[in-house]
Amino acid sequence: MTRIFSGVKPTGHLTLGNYLGAVRRWADVDQHRADALFCVVDLHALTVDHDPARVRRLSRQAATLLLASGLDPDLCTMFVQSHVDEHARLSYVLECVATDGEMRRMIQYKEKASRERERGGSVRLSLLTYPALMAADILAYGTDEVPVGEDQTQHVELTRDLAVRFNQRYGHTFVVPRATRPEVAARVMNLQEPTSKMGKSDDVGPGVVYLLDEPDVVRKKIMRAVTDSGQDVVYDREARPGVSNLLEILAACEGGNPEALAGVYESYGALKKDTAEAVVEVLRPVQERHKQLCADPAYVEGVLRSGAEKARGMARPRVDAAYRAIGLLPAG
Numbered sequence: 292m293t294r295i296f297s298g299v300k301p302t303g304h305l306t307l308g309n310y311l312g313a314v315r316r317w318a319d320v321d322q323h324r325a326d327a328l329f330c331v332v333d334l335h336a337l338t339v340d341h342d343p344a345r346v347r348r349l350s351r352q353a354a355t356l357l358l359a360s361g362l363d364p365d366l367c368t369m370f371v372q373s374h375v376d377e378h379a380r381l382s383y384v385l386e387c388v389a390t391d392g393e394m395r396r397m398i399q400y401k402e403k404a405s406r407e408r409e410r411g412g413s414v415r416l417s418l419l420t421y422p423a424l425m426a427a428d429i430l431a432y433g434t435d436e437v438p439v440g441e442d443q444t445q446h447v448e449l450t451r452d453l454a455v456r457f458n459q460r461y462g463h464t465f466v467v468p469r470a471t472r473p474e475v476a477a478r479v480m481n482l483q484e485p486t487s488k489m490g491k492s493d494d495v496g497p498g499v500v501y502l503l504d505e506p507d508v509v510r511k512k513i514m515r516a517v518t519d520s521g522q523d524v525v526y527d528r529e530a531r532p533g534v535s536n537l538l539e540i541l542a543a544c545e546g547g548n549p550e551a552l553a554g555v556y557e558s559y560g561a562l563k564k565d566t567a568e569a570v571v572e573v574l575r576p577v578q579e580r581h582k583q584l585c586a587d588p589a590y591v592e593g594v595l596r597s598g599a600e601k602a603r604g605m606a607r608p609r610v611d612a613a614y615r616a617i618g619l620l621p622a623g
């Protein structure tokens with residue numbers, strides 16, 4: 292059976308981008324067709340300036356939202372990264388296989404490092420080595436497929452390179468994974484800056500729809516979305532990024548394709564109104580289920596505990612094999 296691995300980083304509240312670009316498909320498709328592991332990748336949240344209590348809170352919230360979005364512990368393995376030591380163990384080994392040039396070429400590193408510098412902060416070493424940890428997340432489980440948004444494909448490419456290099460130098464140990472992407476809404480853009488991705492740690496808050504936003508907040512954010520000059524509704528990502536983003540969001544929520552939808556609308560106002568209602572409807576069941584789960588924190592904790600136990604059992608043999616292959620003395 293195909294094995295898939297994917298994760299969310301608790302660096303902020305989950306967004307509509309996370310949901311339409313990733314989580315919805317994990318729940319609706321991936322967990323039914325594959326042996327799937329989904330992870331709250333909390334170690335990755337420590338790569339930028341962070342507040343410990345907030346990361347803990349966001350990790351719990353992300354896990355609860357994954358369940359609220361439809362992940363079913365009977366169908367998939369859901370856990371928190373730091374509960375499974377094998378991720379950090381393997382990450383170090385992969386750092387010994389990667390080069391610093393490879394790490395420095397990562398677009399996300401360049402963007403986030405320059406953002407940190409602009410804010411007058413320093414860049415954590417872990418931000419540079421982050422792709423080795425992400426590669427460990429994937430390779431520890433013999434993953435075949437990594438369902439990700441467009442922004443993560445470069446990291447999956449690097450993971451493939453590291454797996455191939457390790458296998459060639461030290462003997463076949465890792466499955467070489469591939470990235471898979473949803474057809475629509477692979478990249479939901481910020482409503483106020485439609486040339487930038489909608490990110491959960493964005494400074495431009497009004498441009499980000501969070502999964503737990505109240506319906507009226509969602510409506511307000513979408514009605515105030517930046518549109519482009521011109522009045523006609525045209526799907527063109529380059530020339531009309533604002534309108535195209537709305538068309539993609541609407542298509543992802545309701546089905547259909549953004550080009551065809553463009554022909555249906557004569558004004559930006561009507562498009563915004565329908566997009567807002569479509570998003571409210573998509574979020575409604577997730578928010579209702581989230582509320583129920585918040586009333587039963589012991590259930591969520593139990594899911595994470597048994598998920599971590601299962602994940603440990605799956606990862607350990609391969610990570611032990613990697614340690615032996617690269618020349619480390621077994622503990623006996």
Ligand code: AQP
Nearest residue numbers: 299300302308312313439440477478479489490491492
């Ligand atoms: N805007 C987006 N459109 C489509 N997919 C997206 N994803 C994230 N943002 C969008 C996908 O969601 C999954 C989980 O993402 P992540 O938690 O690993 O974080 P990220 O990719 O770094 O995105 P964020 O939310 O913008 O976090 P910050 O602001 O901390 O960098 C991934 O599959 C991702 O592709």
